[in-house]
Amino acid sequence: MTIPAVCRAPQPFAKGHGAGNDFIVLPDPGGHLALSATDVVWLCDRRTGIGADGILRAVRSTASPEATGMTDGTEWFMDYRNADGSLGQMCGNGIRVLARYLVDTGYCPPGTFTLATRAGIRSVHVPQRTATFAGPVTVDMGRPRLPGPAGLTVSAGTRSWPVLHVDMGNPHAVAFVESLAHPGDLTAPPSVAPATAYPHGVTIEFVVRRSPYHLALRVHERGVGETRACGTGACAAVAAALRTGATPGTYTVDMPGGQLRIAVFADSSMELTGPAAITASGVVRWPLHRP
Structure with missing residues (x-):
């Protein structure tokens, strides 16, 4: 049962970002935090809360029913929530x-x-980490x-x-465009046709080719809106480029919040590397009343 906020x-919490894509980290090792979509x-x-593109609840795999069967040597489970409260894969x-x-x-x-x-x-x-440099993180x-x-x-x-549809563990729809300005301000979500293609929503990438191993893109993320960066979106863009004639190698992907690097191997697997920083920490005091 969800505990009322007043109790x-x-x-x-901690606040961090990867290339401008920002998150709130909620440590919950024992899996006791009942986190609702409203929470x-x-x-x-970004005005009445802390502000983020999503929530990362850090819970031990043994304490999360969703991690059942994934606990062999894997201590932590990432409970990811989009900013609209929906679950993210x-x-x-x-x-x-x-x-x-x-x-x-x-x-x-540190390490792998x-x-x-x-x-x-x-x-x-x-x-x-050194005294002056945290270094990029690879997944x-x-x-x-x-x-x-x-x-x-x-x-x-x-x-x-x-x-082109690409599944990176979450759904993506990749469009190659002549200019990143062409999609407009993306205040309203782009529409995908047919409307039945993605009943649970989709993340959309608008991509331009800078050179054979260099892409730039904007992303409208499912459950969030336009974001400064998207790791799975960058990988989806590279996967779509490969599908349309590009070759495996190491790609640089420019996004509004910074650069990500995607290495593509002969078996089509990918490694994503980029900045990841923790910028603040504090304590959330749950509101007594919500609108």
């Missing part, structure tokens, strides 16, 4: 931020370890799954483009 003890929306609100920037947090707080040693997600087990590598993203539904299009503003 809850203050909750420790998530309030926490992620995977988050490429979020998992790197969570890994950075677990190392910075001493829950995990695994984390459980709703999309399965992922291996991460967090370098030893094994696995193999993209495609193609998906054929004949899909996305519309934003007055323009439409064909899209």
Whole structure:
């Protein structure tokens, strides 16, 4: 049963980001925090809450029913929630931020370890922090799954483009465009046709090719809106480029919040590398009343 907010003890939190894609980390080793969708929306609100693109609840796998069967050698489960309160299967920037947090707080040693997600087990590598440099964090993203539904299009503003479906543990629709300005301000969610293609929503990437191994993109993330960066979205863009004639190698992906690097191997598996920083910590005092 969810404990009423008025009865809850203050909750420790940390704030972090990966290339500008920001998250609130809630440490909950024993799995005691009953986090509702309303809680998530309030926490992620940038005016009345802390503000973030999503929530990362750090819970030990043995304390999470969702991690059943994934506890062999994998101590921690990433309970990821989108800013609208919906559950997320995977988050490429979020998992790197969570890994950075677990190392910075001493829950995990630096180096390589695994984390459980709703999309399965992922291996991460967090370098030893120095006095002046934290270093980028790398995550094994696995193999993209495609193609998906054929004949899909996305519309934003007055323009439409064909899209390629890519599954990175969460669904993506990738459109190649001539200019990143063409989708407009993305205040309203782009529409995908047919409307039945993604009954639970989809993250949409608008991508331009800078050079054979260099892409740039904007992302409208499912349950969030336009974000400064998206790790699974960057991988989906590279997977779509490979599908349309690119070759394996190491790709640089420019996003509004910074650069990510995606290494593509001969078996089509991908590694995502980029910045991941913890910028603040504090205590959440749950509101007595909500609108």
